[in-house]
Amino acid sequence: MPVLLVLVLATPAGIAYGVRLWRQQLASAKTYPTTPPGAPDEGRSGAGDPYFSDYGSSGYDAVKYAISMDWDVDTETLQATTTITAKATQPLRSFYVDLALRTRAVRVNGRPAQFEHSGFQDLKIIPASTIAAGADFTVVVEYSGTPGMIKRGDVAPWLKTGSEWTAAGEPESSAWWFPANDHPSDPALMDVTVRVPAGLEVVSVGRLESADSGTEADFDTWHWVSRQPMATYLNFVTIGQYQLQQGVVDGRPYVYAVSEQLSEAERSKAFAALQQSGQIVGDLEAMYGDYPFTELGGVVPAHQLRFAGLETQTRPVYERGAILNHGFAPEVITHELAHMWFGDNVTVRQWNDIFTSEAYASWSQWGRAERAGGRRANDELNRLYDRAKERDDFWRVTMIDPGPDKLFSTVYARGPMALQALRNVIGDKAFFALAREWSQNPGSRSVEEWMVKAQAKTSVDLVPFFQAWIIGSTAPARTAANGFR
Numbered sequence: 001m002p003v004l005l006v007l008v009l010a011t012p013a014g015i016a017y018g019v020r021l022w023r024q025q026l027a028s029a030k031t032y033p034t035t036p037p038g039a040p041d042e043g044r045s046g047a048g049d050p051y052f053s054d055y056g057s058s059g060y061d062a063v064k065y066a067i068s069m070d071w072d073v074d075t076e077t078l079q080a081t082t083t084i085t086a087k088a089t090q091p092l093r094s095f096y097v098d099l100a101l102r103t104r105a106v107r108v109n110g111r112p113a114q115f116e117h118s119g120f121q122d123l124k125i126i127p128a129s130t131i132a133a134g135a136d137f138t139v140v141v142e143y144s145g146t147p148g149m150i151k152r153g154d155v156a157p158w159l160k161t162g163s164e165w166t167a168a169g170e171p172e173s174s175a176w177w178f179p180a181n182d183h184p185s186d187p188a189l190m191d192v193t194v195r196v197p198a199g200l201e202v203v204s205v206g207r208l209e210s211a212d213s214g215t216e217a218d219f220d221t222w223h224w225v226s227r228q229p230m231a232t233y234l235n236f237v238t239i240g241q242y243q244l245q246q247g248v249v250d251g252r253p254y255v256y257a258v259s260e261q262l263s264e265a266e267r268s269k270a271f272a273a274l275q276q277s278g279q280i281v282g283d284l285e286a287m288y289g290d291y292p293f294t295e296l297g298g299v300v301p302a303h304q305l306r307f308a309g310l311e312t313q314t315r316p317v318y319e320r321g322a323i324l325n326h327g328f329a330p331e332v333i334t335h336e337l338a339h340m341w342f343g344d345n346v347t348v349r350q351w352n353d354i355f356t357s358e359a360y361a362s363w364s365q366w367g368r369a370e371r372a373g374g375r376r377a378n379d380e381l382n383r384l385y386d387r388a389k390e391r392d393d394f395w396r397v398t399m400i401d402p403g404p405d406k407l408f409s410t411v412y413a414r415g416p417m418a419l420q421a422l423r424n425v426i427g428d429k430a431f432f433a434l435a436r437e438w439s440q441n442p443g444s445r446s447v448e449e450w451m452v453k454a455q456a457k458t459s460v461d462l463v464p465f466f467q468a469w470i471i472g473s474t475a476p477a478r479t480a481a482n483g484f485r
């Protein structure tokens with residue numbers, strides 16, 4: 001630590017300032033090569049993410065995606081039109097969206113636009129006339145394709161099991177079914193309409209507006225609408241034969257859906273697990289304040305998923321094995337629903353900010369168990385630390401910069417350990433005030449912003465603590481200053 005910084009940190013007011021200085025140093029340490037800037041009136045491909053340089057775009061903020069899709073079960077092909085409402089943040093002679101399907105036509109503000117595919121998912125759009133900085137504009141993209149045939153390396157978030165198809169995945173999935181600024185720093189409203197042969201169900205995010213337009217005998221059109229913005233990867237769709245349970249809990253409409261490929265006994269077990277969601281939301285509200293959204297839900301598809309659960313907004317997608325495991329189901333439901341506060345209402349600014357999402361979701365499992373009179377969260381910290389302290393590979397993955405290959409690895413253990421250690425250092429009052437203020441203020445924020453907010457909650461100098469738990473690549477020493485009790 002530079003001498004200047006040490007001096008600055010000598011007073012409580014100086015501490016917050018010190019963390020800001022340090023953040024600037026870290027910000028430069030976190031700079032990675034990204035796509036070169038284009039002309040000043042051209043949007044760029046890529047939102048500047050250090051790990052995924054071609055994900056997202058620059059030059060505009062998405063406001064809403066209205067996705068209207070027709071699913072052909074025989075050819076497993078979709079024909080779709082997505083209307084993007086957006087606001088330009090600079091003059092746009094051209095701009096990009098992410099889409100891995102084949103584009104047929106594009107209109108911008110009602111006029112035909114030129115377009116060009118490049119790379120895996122870049123669609124460059126050249127409107128008939130330049131969009132002015134600050135202007136609202138609409139983009140209508142007509143496209144089609146067979147999403148199940150599309151793979152990026154071994155990434156294939158369009159899943160199929162029998163006559164059931166699902167788009168769900170993190171950090172990527174939207175490019176397999178709708179054009180978007182595919183980056184968590186630009187959440188937007190979602191409106192999902194899917195037309196399928198009668199007899200199939202379609203489940204997505206938000207509120208079920210209608211399950212059938214009633215105008216066609218052989219087809220049903222399902223319409224789902226979100227009332228709060230969401231990141232692109234938090235949207236999902238599944239098409240198949242599903243059993244649905246609908247109702248209202250604590251004034252919020254819920255839809256739970258379980259694949260009919262599960263046996264009747266499995267389905268009733270899965271619904272019993274999903275029905276715990278209302279109670280779990282109540283427990284999480286006691287810790288973090290109001291649930292941020294207006295709908296609740298959960299979906300259990302037939303697929304073997306690569307994840308136990310995914311925090312798709314208002315309606316997590318759960319792996320069937322996880323939800324049918326009586327002991328594990330409440331854990332995974334707690335984890336995914338905690339993401340509604342951490343990860344969904346507040347999205348990661350860049351993918352290397354994953355700590356602010358996964359650490360809280362994972363710690364919530366400990367916090368909820370402790371509140372219910374079960375194992376204390378501090379015992380979990382000590383237990384995991386004892387198990388991991390000799391494992392250099394575990395600590396080498398840092399919380400500030402885990403790297404794209406280790407994005408979803410040690411954060412599930414190191415993350416909640418760091419939070420519990422912080423709780424031990426700053427006390428319950430400051431710890432929960434931080435969690436509430438952070439999660440109740442929607443937006444897209446970084447680990448550095450979180451550290452600054454944490455520092456503002458205490459007169460304890462947190463710089464050495466953050467060095468040990470967030471920045472460091474070795475096991476934190478077992479000291480009181482590092483939060484061990």
Ligand SMILES: [Zn+2]
Binds near residue numbers: 311336357358361
């Ligand atoms: Zn998670």
